Amino acid sequence: AMVLQVFALMWLRTTMNYQYRYGHTTREAIRILYREGGIGRFYQGLMPALLQGPLSRFCDTAANSGSLSLLAMFPVTAGLPMSVQTLVASAMAAGSRILLIPLDTVKTMMQVEGQAGLQMLLKKCRENGIQVVFAGAVASTAANFVGHYPWYFSFNWLQANVPVATVFSHKILRN
Structure with a gap:
């Protein structure tokens, strides 16, 4: 169950942590992260x-x-x-x-x-x-x-x- 939770929600947690650091809106942060490496970037x-x-x-x-x-x-x-x-x-x-x-x-x-x-x-x-x-x-x-x-x-x-x-x-x- 924990593995499923990590895979299902890590993209969101990565976005939030990125926002805490850089102060972007959710939409901006998602765009930037995606440009940096596609879906895989959300799972660093x-x-x-x-x-x-x-x-x-x-x-x-x-x-x-x-x-x-x-x-x-x-x-x-x-x-x-x-x-x-x-x-x-x-x-x-x-x-x-x-x-x-x-x-x-x-x-x-x-x-x-x-x-x-x-x-x-x-x-x-x-x-x-x-x-x-x-x-x-x-x-x-x-x-x-x-x-x-x-x-x-x-x-x-x-x-x-x-x-x-x-x-x-x-x-x-x-x-």
Whole structure:
């Protein structure tokens, strides 16, 4: 599903990232990008995008499941309210996303600058250090936390409070 999503929407994300950088209207950005390389230009950074999507979801899910399991192991944390447990899980998920920021940076540079993007990024790293690939990490981490918490709190609360169904039709409704 994630691969399909990347292929279906990457052209739009490339257009948006190009607009953020250069300030064109959507129509202008699409024309410019198409002139720079046809349909393929909209898919510069495809490999990083195909890696980033599934890795991001994996980190979110692993942070949630792992945090809840870890908290349940210790008597002092086992009784914490679900809101607090999910807060810990969301902090872990947001923290794990920092590890994926360089991949996002590579993807975005390729989307915005095309084939020259990777070379431009390497030049920036040589001139300013590796921290360049972590630019925007705080904002990205905050955005991840804000997106993670409400979804996983709802999910965790429902998992804890809605009984597991045994009848097939009820299983479909529950899940």
